[in-house]
Amino acid sequence: MFVRRKKNRSGTTSVVVVDKHGGKFKELHTVGVSCDETEIERLCLEGREWIKSHLGIRELDFEGSEGEDREREAAEEMLSNVDSILLNGARLILDKVYDSVGFNQVGDEILRHIVVARLCQPMSKMATVEYLKSHFDEDVSLNRIYRYLDKLYNTQKDIVQRVSVEHTFMVLGGRVEMLFYDVTSLYFESFHEDVLRTPGFSKDGKTAETQIILGLLVCENGYPLAYNIFNGAQYESCTMIPIIDDFKRRFGLDDFIVVADSGFMIKRNIELLRSGNYSFIVGARIKKYAGDVRKWILSLPHDEGLFYERALDNGDRLIVTYSSRRASKDAYNRSKGVERLKKAYASGKITKDKINRRGYSKFLKIENDVAVSINEEKIKEDEQWDGLKGYVTNTNLQPKDVVSQYKGLWVVERAFRISKGTIETRPIFHFTERRIEAHVCLCFITYKVYKELERIIYNLGMDMSVDKVLKIAKTITTIRLRLPLNGSMLTRTMLLTSEHKSLKPLFDHFGV
Template sequence: MINHVGTADTKQKIDELIALAEAFKTEMRHARLTSKQTSIYPEHRLGTLSDVQSNVHFHASDLSEENRCILGIHDIYGHIYDHLGFSNPFSNPARRIYSAKILKEMVLARIACPKSKRASVEFLSEKFGIDIDLDHVYQMMDKINDRFYENIQQAALSTALKLTGGKLRVLFYDATTLYFESFSEDAFKQNGYSKDMKFNQPQVLLALFVTDHGLPVGYELFPGATFEGHTLVPVLEKLKKRYQLDEVVFVADRGLFSETNLSYLEENNFKYIVGARIKNTTKKLKTEILNEKNYHYLDDKKEQKIATFNQTDIRKLIVHHDPTRAKKDAYDREKAIQKLTQKMGKSKNPKSLLNNFGYKKYIDVKGDTEICINHKKVDADKCWDGLAGLVTNMKDCDPKQLLAHYRGLWQVEESFRINKHDLRMRPIFHWSPKRVQAHIGISFMAFVCVRYLEYRVSVQSQKLSPEEIRKALLQAQASILHDQKSGKRFLLPAKTNSNAQEIYRIMKIKMPKKIMAIK
């Protein structure tokens, strides 16, 4: 047996392992052609590690701890970084060798402990024994250009293709906002609708494509005031140049729902599933949506219901009723009305309540000062509890399968959470558009590495979150010992937890388990 990939007990798991095994076979064939070793036992950044020879003697009293450093991040993510093709993505690699080294350290620092560039430089020195000049970091960022962004996104796409059997089936798309620690605007960072509720701070808009396994394949940055509904077409145009999209199903939430976007997808023969704004349809269609006779149960549990409506010759609307969602809608509305009632009793300026969209739909204005709750509007809103719609041009596809695809949007939502919280892509501390884009590019590279390892661990072993993986690798540490008599240096690894050991095993990287000589 050359390589044990993993075990599986479901068809989906088996398919994932087969795709991963095919990727390994391709890598081994490439390694044979290039005469590279397929088993990964990399030379350590501290020097070459080797077993302590039997004729080497030293006394514990002569040993002093020179340093204590973290091994796991560089051992695992450092290997992944190179493996994914990030080694030197600059447009002129031969002249950017030093910049490429700095870039790698900044990506690994963002994975290990995301901070500002200044704090990252200090962290690398303190925890990893790696000293980098902060000015050199900024110089590296200023050398990043459009070719760089094309290279890292092509590497991300190639990685997703290798892991999923060479073909993309479903792509999830969404956009989010990233705010700045600043209150001044320019042509790039602009005030706009903030998904972080930072309406008084400038922002940029980040659009992202991920696979049904959460693997990123591309991204695009837009000025902060850009309406997210206007982002889909330019992003798809760029993605089309890198990959044949004919058989891909695009899934997006209702923020991308517009006639312009749907027409573009249809004219280019793209399959799509997009969230629909069912309350904004025609009066006739709304009547049909609210007619219970048009619904049937989704499955034998007889809880959820579904209805299908043809909108055009190639487009249909699917409306889904979920009792759990209905309870949540009712609860949210009741809470909103309670808050509104309290504010109406306290507010000296009732018209100020009209600025709140959540309250506004339940309010009536009488004269210049009197505001009251319109209970007819409340009752009308109750009719829509638990209903959600999606529009698609896949008219022959099982509605149950369409709903399953649409529910997969959590993958891109989780991707934003990882980028915003785990990798702290925001707040952004840079001001110039070039530095802002470089910061996002570095963060995207970190995100690709994180998702790659999360996928490998999930398929080959168990589900671990990026944060659980990060904590496990941060605990893979060692003391660097110095023999004061001989001048020799040794590495004494600390005890590691089972998660770290499993990650090393999966990535086939040799974990030091005893004292090693450093040369």
């Protein structure tokens, strides 16, 4: 924007304020017309004052021999008024997603800060303080974060779960049809045990560290609904019913089908599901069946794409399928397991404490407590089951629909991968029960925000993952410029590169 002298046909000179944008010039204001050079100079000064008074900035472009010097001087003055440069592109997006879920109802900005920071750069609470300051110019002390974790545990945990469930119901049109349940283990960088933290079967291979068990309930598309944590040594099959019962009681829902893998196929769970009038689909432990049912399973032809069904004595339905791909995987896994056994026990000796520590130990023949060998008959028996998979249900769904819904369990597995990978739920560095509970709740909220951003990206037709979007967004800067004449602040988010511009649909969607 600059003052221009424009020669007229009449011989006079017009002094106008001109703006140059996109290679085009636009006259914004005519200051005056004169043929007297002194008067023209006065009009030029008046034009510059007009720019200052109306826009709060200095003239950024000039004509004449002093134009370059004045331009440089104006640019330097503008740069000297830069208040801050923030690497906050990811925050601008995540703040909007956080609000769209409804977590702003919690009414505490500390929660927002630590959720956004965890998605941008998961790290310890101490390192989060520094990240918030250096990237977002937010002064949040470590003590405030710790105090907030206590507040989250004491008063806000139920609120955030309610907000999450209400949003999920809105997204799914008011009804949840499937509840998928599974568990995982979260370990500590500690060997200290207490009531909650104990050694147990670790899904992360951390056999020495203490751990807790996390049970997670999600619905279609992997939206999280509820969770609970248990003692690290808790038998995982006993964790399912308490969470489902609590979810049903709190939200008054019962028109859904519970889906769980064969690890939860124990007599007690099935009886409780049936007595609670729950519909369910559970992976069957087909090798545990005896008598006529076992004979029937082993007599089935190994045909791809067929569904075999049998009514059980308790009224449930057993559905069995065969897959050549699954058969190849079963054979490969068994072969690798036997090879590990042969190498581990090549001497033919074993101590009692190692008997159950190796996979496929069922193929060992143990004599006199210490002498071991590979039982080839057991291997032959196991081969009969290659490729077979069973499902137990009390629903009226068609067999192919039962199998299809059961395969939806991958959404829970993916939730655990994201939680452990992107969000880094573990290792856990807290030691008190309330802080551990609050940390898990925080990660639950963070995963919900992640899933909502994923949904929005999909709906906008952007062929990008959440991780890719956040990686790009973290390089987007916002410049804050002080306008000294009117005392206000000018803020501009800079989409400079082609990657930055690929996120424009997202910024436009949120009005950022």
